[in-house]
Amino acid sequence: MIYPNNFEQRIGIDTIRHYIIEKCLSTLGTSCVQAMSFSTDWSTIEQWLMETEEFTRILNNKETFPIDFYLDMRDTLRQVEHDFTLWFSEEDTAGLMNSLQTLSDIVDFFQRAKVGAGRPKYPALLQAADRIKTFPAVIEQANNILDKSFKIKDNASSTLAQIRRGKIEATKAISRHMEAAMRQAKADGLISKDMQPSVRFGIQLIPVNATHKRKIKGVVHDGSGSGKTVYIEPEAVAEASNKLKELERTERQEVIRILTVFTNLVRPAIQEMLDGYNFLGTIDFIRAKAAFCIRINAVKPVLVDTPQIRWSKAVHPLLHIALLQENKTAHPLDITLEQQARILLISGANAGGKSLCLKTVALLQYMLQCGLLIPVEAGSEAGIFAHILMDIGDGQSMENSLSTYTSHLSNMKVFLQECHNKTLILIDEFGGGTEPQIGGAIAETLLERFNERGCFGIITTHFQNLKHYADRTAGVINGAMLYDVQQMKPCYQLAIGQPGSSYAVEVARNIGLPEDIIEAASVKVTRSAEIV
Structure with a gap:
């Protein structure tokens, strides 16, 4: 289960799709990008990742790979399959000839690509290509009847x-x-x-x-x-x-006869050809994925069939693209979620990168389970989650007058109904949006339930009681977005094992708030802590 319904838009997958579509050669590939979906099956995801990783090597090695005539002839084939009164036009015949030749060239490319001892160079892609039939007799016949302008040759009969x-x-x-x-x-x-x-x-x-x-x-x-x-x-x-008119009429009849003979040659193989065009679209899709993954410096992590995250130097891909245009680089994150520390509770100063960390995990995990390589360091490990449930605020609804906090609690109700030990929960500003004491208590109780269910998660918060809970509870661990107190600016680095501070006093002093107010506030905090 993916929650909420607009999950893809909230994390930026629609933008990722746009970038991949830009790399497609055809509507065949574009339709595959639009159909790209989240999987929970290890073998399916592993196959997707291997295919994409292999194609990044083809592109990086600048190998000569067929890229012309990725034509979608499926509708044309379906129209004539059972209607024997129809025949292919000259344009249809040319489209079939050229695209089937491309299909043949692609299959041949993978079958010929070998490394030492005759081992396949691209085994995952070869496995897909080996299932595809090619049509040399159809290509030859089309060549026999068409000239270089794709019109019927004089000597076609x-x-x-x-x-x-x-x-x-x-x-x-x-x-x-x-x-x-x-x-x-x-x-x-x-x-x-x-x-x-x-x-x-x-x-x-x-x-x-x-x-x-x-x-x-x-x-x-x-x-x-x-x-x-x-x-x-x-x-x-x-x-x-x-x-002349009579000859032209006779000529049209003869051209139709020739095209009908060609159509009859093709008709018995149409179902296999449809498989071939689906494969052509898949290859276009994989190629486009690989090109995008190269752009964001993505790699194939070690995929394990259990829920976990062990990422080194993870980067948000859309932030990477945006900063690259300014000749800047994104700060990488080291993120680990495992059985001993399944839920990471991140705290720290505002605008310090807490929400970015959460959104990075959301986007990369979803990308991974859609078959995309992710921008992490080679050797990073990635698991598979059955559910990804997210609450990142912005949930206020003008239509039904739900407040932000009411929307948050509605989301938590869904989380409680759905979460288990293969669920990844992502919650931003946990407990916020209402009176702090009760909000913190409800958040802590929810956190207890999530932990009891054995789910994994990234949760951002400012609440001290949640930080204390993480310190004393197995399965939950504190994390902090580091802050440079000397320069009064965030470091955008995640440190796991310690809670973060909001640095409210330091920020207040840095902007010039009167010292007596700062001191009085500090005294009040101390008294409140003593009462607690």
């Missing part, structure tokens, strides 16, 4: 060759007869010496004065608006034109 020779002769005959008729009309003084044939409705015609129309044998096709000029197709030209 002996009949077509004869027809097209006849068309050439008929066209020449039209020109000869028209030239002869024009010469005769000029000699007879029916038209001026510099007059040229006029073309109307695709027919060559002689424009003559209406008074001379019976002096030229032929067919009157048109007249001027004034009626003074008529347009005549000489009789011999008309006969040659009719012959």
Whole structure:
């Protein structure tokens, strides 16, 4: 289970999809990116990660990989599969030929890619490619009937060759007869010496004065608006034109016959071809994933079939992209969630990186279980979670008048219903949004329940009672976002094993709040602690 429903938008997966789609070569790949989904199956995720990691090597090694003609011909194939009155057009035939050749080249690439002792260089991708059938006979036949402009060749059949020779002769005959008729009309003084044939409705015609129309044998096709000029197709030209039209009709029939024969050759293999086009889309998708993962310096972690996180130098990928444009780098995080310390309670100053740490875990874990490499140090270990449940604030609803705290409690109700020992919970500003004493007590009680259920989690808070709970309770551990007190700025570094401070006094003093107010506030805090 992924919670809430807008989880992807809240953590930025929609932006990740956008970046991957930018790397796609086709709508085949784009549709795969849009369908990219979260999995909880170890073998599925491992296969996805291996395929993506292998393709990063192809790209990094600058190997020559087929990238042309990733055409989606699936709808075209489905249309003709059971309707025997349909045939492929010349454009369809060219699309099939080129894309099936690309498919063949891809399969051949993986089958030929070997390392020492003949071992496959890209075993995961080869495993996928080996299941795909190629179609050399179809490609050869398409090549036999199409020219370089992807039109039916003259020699696609002996009949077509004869027809097209006849068309050439008929066209020449039209020109000869028209030239002869024009010469005769000029000699007879029916038209001026510099007059040229006029073309109307695709027919060559002689424009003559209406008074001379019976002096030229032929067919009157048109007249001027004034009626003074008529347009005549000489009789011999008309006969040659009719012959050309008949040849063109016969040519169309022969082209359709040739394309129908080709379609009938393809039809029995359509289901296997559909598998091939799905594979073509998958390869485009994997390639796009790999290109994006290279951009964010992502690697394949060691994937274990248990819930855990042992990441070194984890970086939020969207922050990395944004900072890179400013020639800056993101601060990496070392994050560990394991059986002895399943729930990490992070505290520290505001704007110190607590929420960023939580969102980094949310995004990277989700990316991982969608089959994406993640920006961590090589050798990092990553587990699999059945549920990811998140509450990061911004839950106020104007429609149903839910306050932020009411929204938070509604989320906690869902967490209690769903969480177990394979759940990752992510809660920002735990217990905030209401009166501190009761808010802290409810938060501590919820934390007890989450810990009893054995779930994993990242929780940010300012509440002292939660920090004390983490200090004395197995399964929960404190973490702090470090703060440079000398320079009064966050270090954006996570230290696990100690609680953080809000540094409220130091911040107040740094901005120049009167010292007597700071001292009085400190006394009140001391008294409150003594009472507790």
